[in-house]
Amino acid sequence: MVILHQKQRQNIYTITMTLSNLIFEDHKHDYGCVMLYFDFPEIKTIHNIIKPNDIYEDPYDDSYGLETEPHVSLLFGLHNEVTTDNVKNVLKKFTFGPCRLTNVSTFDGPPYDVLKYDIDGDGLHEANAELRKFPHTTNFPEYHPHLTIAYLKTGKGKKYTDALKNSSFTLLPKFAVYSKTNGTKEKLSITTK
Numbered sequence: 807m808v809i810l811h812q813k814q815r816q817n818i819y820t821i822t823m824t825l826s827n828l829i830f831e832d833h834k835h836d837y838g839c840v841m842l843y844f845d846f847p848e849i850k851t852i853h854n855i856i857k858p859n860d861i862y863e864d865p866y867d868d869s870y871g872l873e874t875e876p877h878v879s880l881l882f883g884l885h886n887e888v889t890t891d892n893v894k895n896v897l898k899k900f901t902f903g904p905c906r907l908t909n910v911s912t913f914d915g916p917p918y919d920v921l922k923y924d925i926d927g928d929g930l931h932e933a934n935a936e937l938r939k940f941p942h943t944t945n946f947p948e949y950h951p952h953l954t955i956a957y958l959k960t961g962k963g964k965k966y967t968d969a970l971k972n973s974s975f976t977l978l979p980k981f982a983v984y985s986k987t988n989g990t991k992e993k994l995s996i997t998t999k
Contacts, residue, residue: 838884838986840893840937842902842930842979842996844953846876852955855969860962862918870918870957877983878905878925878951880933885941886987893984894994896936903928903999907953907975912963919963922952923975928999 853872863871884893905927913920934949958966982994 839882840880841877843877844977862957873954881937883942883944888940900929901997910970919958921955925951
């Protein structure tokens with residue numbers, strides 16, 4: 807017979823509840839997001855220069871750390887009533903050209919720094935403007951497209967912006983994704999140059 811002390815029982819309960827929350831976690835989101843995805847094999851080279859101790863991670867949220875799905879958001883904040891057909895109809899109006907990644911920088915602030923590149927390309931601003939015609943909520947009245955490289959611990963971003971300051975890349979978007987409020991992600995075709 808194993809006798810557990812109160813602290814051990816509490817630790818087992820905490821671990822069990824945490825695992826239960828992760829397994830049965832509700833993957834619904836407050837808002838939807840439309841993103842363009844890229845093939846960007848060079849991101850692995852960039853990741854290789856980042857020291858593991860500098861990476862910000864959250865054990866309860868795997869969306870932090872190193873970015874594994876290079877993308878640019880066209881608009882975050884879409885309300886539940888915005889349908890996939892609504893998004894498809896916007897995307898088919900535009901031809902997305904090569905996108906230029908320049909000006910590596912960070913969004914700074916606790917609890918992490920976001921290491922990112924500014925991104926510019928045909929159709930980005932126009933698609934954002936069209937998507938904003940649907941019901942949405944945003945704290946950012948101006949659209950500044952960017953591609954996230956990694957989430958870093960607060961204050962760690964500067965050494966990587968210095969190391970990457972002369973780098974730039976040109977990427978062609980491959981497809982779009984509509985990440986809906988119910989947690990589903992729908993891959994959508996786009997037209998490219």
